[in-house]
Amino acid sequence: MTLIKSISGIRGTIGGATGNNLTPLDIVKFTAAYATFIKNSLQVKKPVIVVGRDARISGEMVHRIVTGGPSWGGWAAT
Secondary structure (H helix, E strand, O other), rough: OOOOOEEEEEEEEOOEEEEEEEEEHHHHHHHHHHHHOOOOHHHHOOOOOOOOOOHHHHHHHHHHHHHHHHOOOOOEEE
């Protein structure tokens, strides 16, 4: 499945080439862009981002990447 980017989010198959499928690098890029958007929009010192996930095998990996990324910049992601 090709990486699909739309107003409602992103969707793709885990693995493969960056930009064509959903790779860890793609997840980090989208997470960083979203976190930056929230930080600039809310103008608060430490925003909290709530992250949900599904039960797929890849869900744990995606969750760890997403919740690990914002914490590098002083974010609280749960």
